Amino acid sequence: MSRMTAADSPASSPDLATAASDLRMATFRLARRLRAQRAVDAMSDAQFAVLAALTVHGGHTPGELADRERVSAPSMNRTVNCLEESGYITRTPDAVDRRKVNIALTDEGRAVVEETTRRRDSWLEGALASLTDAERAVLAQAAEVMREVAAR
Template structure:
């Protein structure tokens, strides 16, 4: 197997970082990107304990505790007693939190769709193939 050209990794890294940065600007609330990631996880997976959230987001438990507290303070999540562990809690997303996730996704997709509309059909096909390849690369 041959190695890719040295600039491929650099160019891909820079492009994905810039794309990520640009998409972050479409976040609709004053929450941080890491707080948004917690909200999105709760929408997609459902209620989780703070420990499960910390593991999922690959952060330390005290950091997740602060994140959850900040989200709770602004009404985007709620903590309830764990159904099977009387000492634990479960974090659930509120309707306001769901709205933040839905509107952020809508705005991010709108920006991407506008950017994609400026490409040729061949370029969009290339981006579609690249998206699938990138997904495979990041699943492992």
């Protein structure tokens, strides 16, 4: 039985490399357009990511948030401090381990996430409205494939 070498692999073909580059660039451009649709213009992407993580996954310690967002603890501490000063999150001592602090969303923080999500969905809905049914079907299939790729 012969083994396929890296040079024989479809993953190394120039067409696949071009497709990967094109997909990367299109994804980044779309993500940039979506990120521009936000409820608070002064909020950084990292700050919004923390609010979104708290919305989806519930309260966390700063260390858990740092791990989830793949940033250093000092960087997360700066982000958490800024969000707390803005009234978007609260810190409460852990009931079991008083050395730990739990981070949770305030109503204002939840409202920022909801409004940003609404704006982003509305912008994308408007963009999709200008496409044909066939183009929207292609994007629906692409979304499924992209979810699978991202899960790997």
